[in-house]
Structure formats: structure tokens, C-alpha cells
Amino acid sequence: MSAATNIEFTSFPIESGTVIRAWDFEKIEGRQECFVEGIVIEIREHSYLIHVIKDTAHPAGARLQIEAPKPGKIMFDFDNRIELVKPSELA
Numbered sequence: 001m002s003a004a005t006n007i008e009f010t011s012f013p014i015e016s017g018t019v020i021r022a023w024d025f026e027k028i029e030g031r032q033e034c035f036v037e038g039i040v041i042e043i044r045e046h047s048y049l050i051h052v053i054k055d056t057a058h059p060a061g062a063r064l065q066i067e068a069p070k071p072g073k074i075m076f077d078f079d080n081r082i083e084l085v086k087p088s089e090l091a
Contacts, residue, residue, distance in 0.1 A: 019037070020084060021083045037052075037053050047067045047068055050067075
């Protein structure tokens with residue numbers, strides 16, 4: 001994992017209505033991918049509130065909304081934890 005001081009901050013604008021993928025854990029070969037995809041419905045000081053469309057870690061409907069910390073706002077952050085998703089790529 002990267003130290004929080006070395007995080008590549010998003011180079012794309014995130015605003016209400018943006019579709020993003022927020023990783024729960026850093027991608028590691030051999031480990032199940034764990035992320036949510038959804039629509040940003042609110043931008044808070046340190047996080048994004050996301051309406052969840054796809055959740056790889058929990059059964060469908062278990063997490064309807066989540067709060068995803070903004071890059072650099074959690075202790076064990078990693079590069080590209082927040083990614084843009086094309087709406088056509090959503091499940």
C-alpha cells in the first residue's frame with residue numbers, strides 16, 4: 001500500500017451524478033476484487049455519498065448507499081482507489 005502522502009489524487013472532476021468505482025481493498029492477485037460502483041449523490045468534506053448500483057462484497061441490496069472517503073482522507077489509502085466508470089459499464 002502507498003503511504004497517504006504518495007497518493008495520486010483523482011485528476012478528473014467528481015461531482016453529483018458522476019459514476020465511480022470505490023475500492024474497499026487494494027487489488028491483489030489471487031484475492032477477490034472488492035468494490036462498489038454507483039452514482040455520487042452528495043459530496044461531503046471528506047467523502048462521497050454513493051447510491052450503490054453494484055457491490056462485489058455484499059449481497060444485492062445490502063448496501064444501498066455508502067460513504068466513500070475521498071483520496072488521501074484515510075490512513076491506509078492506495079493509488080486509484082476511486083475510479084471513473086462509464087454509465088454504459090454498470091451492471
